[in-house]
Amino acid sequence: MSEIDFTEKLAEGFGAYNTKVGQWWVDQTRNEAHAAAYTNIANQVAKCAKKESGLIIDYGCGTGLLIKQLVGLLPAWDFLGIDGSKLMLREAEAWARATRKGRPAPIEFRRAQLPDFSVTKPKADIIVFTFPNIVAVPNERRQFETRFPKDRALAGLLAMKQEGEVEDVENLYDSLFMSRVVSRNLRLLLRKGGLCVRVDYSQAGRRDLKRFDQLSTKFEEGSLNAKQSHLQPQKFFSLLSSVYYPSAVILDVYEQTKDPDYLEGGYLVSVLKAL
């Protein structure tokens, strides 16, 4: 069990992934549950890749272990992994160096703070976003609130609906709003009709989630179009499929939160189409 104070470390920003938190994540990705999950996810992504070649972006790629599996399944496809952590990308480069030799299509990694709306190209055919934990400190969040006022209002409205049900409405708002902004960034990096494969920690399949969790998931991923009070959310993804896999990867969440609710669960693989 990790002794890291994740709340304190992650409050410092995404740079935490260059320190103990990053080393913890590298260790997690090497366990059996993660190895099985990356194999399963890679097979699902490969099924989505209907063409001979194209571009797959891994958003918040970490050490690039999903790309590592995909290069074997999709030899003619280009891969671009984006992440903010030097430590993660150093690990990724270590395996990619040998894999690139004799391979006609590129495997590239780019270091960037996410979400990043300054780069709009290249457009991907598929974007993958697995085990997300995109960290943003309050002053980073504020610039996005100015840029996306409607999302801010909707996230505020949804969070208020939960007042009395959750301990910290402000935290819920932050998470709803930033997840939505990240989804907008995923959409920006995809061509129209391109696919987004999201892998989220979950305690159940979508239909078995509580009503509010179903609603917030749709809002966060950009697939919600039902009016909320007087506010109409913009739908920028449509959900094609979603499958739940029980897995010990859920213990990543338990280790970070120490919440016993996360001793059991797994992950959801959802495929969304860019509108």
Ligand SMILES: C[S@@+](CC[C@H](N)C(=O)[O-])C[C@H]1O[C@@H](n2cnc3c(N)ncnc32)[C@H](O)[C@@H]1O
């Ligand atoms: C939980 S790890 C998941 C990594 C990878 N997707 C996987 O499945 O192995 C979260 C990743 O997001 C990156 N990250 C977190 N916040 C970020 C930010 N604001 N900008 C860029 N990268 C960030 C971290 O460096 C880390 O590699």
